[in-house]
Amino acid sequence: MFDTATRLGFGTYSLTGDEGSAVVETAIDTGYRHVDTARLYENEREVGDAIAAAGIDRDDLFVATKVAHFEEPEKTPEYVREAVTDSFDRLGLDRIDLLYHHWPKNQDEIETVLPLLAEYVEDGRVDNLGVSNYTTDDLDLARDLVDVPIAANQVEMHPLLQQTEMREYLDEMDAQLVAYSPLAQGEVFSEGAINSVAEKHGVSEAVVSLAWLLSKENVAAIPRSSSIEHLKDNFGAIDLELDDEDVERIDGIERTHRCEDPSWMTW
Structure with a gap:
């Protein structure tokens, strides 16, 4: 699904209004070809405006959005279908590359939402079905519920939360x-192993952390930044090739840190 151009994407959480749209447009101009948004972010229209303004051929851009987060209203079929219709309208697109079930509160929501989202893949309006914050038990259920392949699970991952079991399962x-929160919301900047690899290559800790994620097979990352300087710096991860020693050093980090950890989750 993801190729070299799209494995490093751009997250858009909290990027709203004209300023948010301008940041997303700059990210696309910088070279990001995978843009991630969600109904919950309340910025799909801004993302759509940025896509239109950037003028990139639609086939060269990978657009992902998410619906049915646990904070959204009750997940009736009517609500889910309306949410997807709204996402198409706000993005200004007739095709979405990846549509996620955002974050279920329980497996009852999975049973309601996922088959409805699969219908959009079956009718060709969505290219890939994704899930987000699913546990392995949730994925077991999902595979029994739908015939459409689950293309991706979007979860928190970074050098301080390496998701070995989940990666093996996927x-x-x-x-x-x-990988969302791929910089652990800044926690990676003070990690000694990452500091030393960054110094060795003359790059930022952010670039090292993102390059480490990209060194893992079948992992994509979606860093988010409202800073033009930082989003351009982050994009340098595409060109940084860590050697085996670098990867092993970061693999050996024993600290475990979660940025997102609701008490009711059964990670």
Whole structure:
């Protein structure tokens, strides 16, 4: 699903209004070809405006959005279908590359939402079905519910939360992991192993952390930044090739840190 151009995407959480749209347009101009948004972010229209303004051929851009987060209203079929219709309208697109079930509160929501989203893949309006913050038990259920392949699970992943078990599970089902909070909301900047690799290559800790994620097979990353300087710096991860020693050093980090950890989740 993801190729070299799209494995490093751009997250858009909290990028709203004209300023948010301008940041997303700059990200596309910088070279990002995978843009990630969500109904919950309330910025799909801004993302759509940025896509239109950037003038990139539609086939060269990978657009992902998400619906049915646990904070959204009750997940009736009517609500889910209206949410997807709204996403198409706000993005200004007639095709979405990847449509995620954003974050279920429980498996009852999965049973309601996922088959409805699969219908959009079956009718050709969505290219790939994704899920987000699914546990392995949730993925077991999902595979029984729908015939459409689960293309990706978007979860928190970074050098301080390496998601080894989840990556192995997704490899087995021929799906990909999309890493949100790939810089652990700044926590990676003070990690010694990352500091030393960054110094060795003369790059930022952000670039090292993103390059480490991209060194993992079937992993994509979606860093988010409102800073033009930082989003351009982050894009340098595409060109940084870590050697085996670098990767092993970061693999060896024993600290475990979660940025997103609701008390009710059964990670």
